[in-house]
Amino acid sequence: MSDKSLAERVEQWMVGQMPIIQMHGGTSVVREADEETGEVVVELGGTCSGCGISNVTAENIRRDLIMDFDEVSEVHVKVPSTGDQGASTVEGGRGGDLQYETESAGHF
Structure with missing residues (x-):
């Protein structure tokens, strides 16, 4: 087991995958x-x-996270349909204070 948290490992996975x-x-x-x-x-x-x-990207993320992490059993991917997204990013597109709508964007 890694010393990194699950969130840190998933972030790292997102950068690479x-x-x-x-x-x-x-x-x-x-x-x-x-x-x-x-x-x-x-x-x-x-x-x-x-x-x-984006629905295809979301489905790929869901499937691959469940396949690549034994401890992950459920993945939700939220995609905003409109609105402001955070401007600050770091490596791999991470970051920003992204805001998603509470209503489904129609993808999920």
């Missing part, structure tokens, strides 16, 4: 990673908002 998000102007942030329940919440922003294939 999902560089396409940043390459296309998108951002992502891990909002929750509960080691006890196995639930992970990832939020996509930037150009992911309104992107026609």
